[in-house]
Amino acid sequence: xxxxxxxxxxxxxxxxxxxxxxxxxxxxxxxxxxxxxxxxxxxxxxxxxxxxxxxxxxxxxxxxxxxxxxxxxxxxx
Amino acid sequence: xxxxxxxxxxxxxxxxxxxxxxxxxxxxxxxxxxxxxxxxxxxxxxxxxxxxxxxxxxxxxxxxxxxxxxxxxxxxxxxxxxxxxxxxxxxxxxxxxxxxxxxxxxxxxxxxxxxxxxxxxxxxxxxxxxxxxxxxx
Numbered sequence: 001x002x003x004x005x006x007x008x009x010x011x012x013x014x015x016x017x018x019x020x021x022x023x024x025x026x027x028x029x030x031x032x033x034x035x036x037x038x039x040x041x042x043x044x045x046x047x048x049x050x051x052x053x054x055x056x057x058x059x060x061x062x063x064x065x066x067x068x069x070x071x072x073x074x075x076x077x
Numbered sequence: 078x079x080x081x082x083x084x085x086x087x088x089x090x091x092x093x094x095x096x097x098x099x100x101x102x103x104x105x106x107x108x109x110x111x112x113x114x115x116x117x118x119x120x121x122x123x124x125x126x127x128x129x130x131x132x133x134x135x136x137x138x139x140x141x142x143x144x145x146x147x148x149x150x151x152x153x154x155x156x157x158x159x160x161x162x163x164x165x166x167x168x169x170x171x172x173x174x175x176x177x178x179x180x181x182x183x184x185x186x187x188x189x190x191x192x193x194x195x196x197x198x199x200x201x202x203x204x205x206x207x208x209x210x211x212x213x214x
Contacts (some may be wrong), residue, residue: 013152013153014153015152015154016099016103017099017102017103017106017160018102018155018160020102020103020104020106021102021103021106021163021164021167023106023107024106024107024167024168025163025166025167028167031083052106052107055078056107056108057108057109
């Protein structure tokens, strides 16, 4: 079943800390339960997203990489 | 993880200011309060009449380092003051000028960019730092 993405952040080409900064900005404007998809190319992304979700209590629903592009889906707490 | 992150900025080169800005933005994104204390050459970099100007790099960068940093900027990395502005919009970031450095460098509060929230001495900085880590950049 495809996920219903409420908002998307394209952070491809952005270096640390911008993918996380843009994610945090987007999450601020979202309501609880909504899904956010983030695309990034920064090599540190996977660990950064897992750490950010763990610290802020937003659930990391999906984490994948394809062709150098990381894709994260998180659920706004 | 409730303690603030406290950064004392001493160096005013672009690389060190960028490093400080990245650490600030990362903390702000995690919902942690950041207290920044500007001393000496970092304080000088926040003068509003020159905040956009290049500040050069620390000596250890050398020529090859300078080329790499220039390439990163070309690739679209935001300058340190822009990263700091975004960090302030995103979270709880307080930037204070060290009153002693203001005296030594003969800077008045009106000379500083609006990024700076006020002037304080080391005692107030330590009070606000609480049990949080203090990092010197």
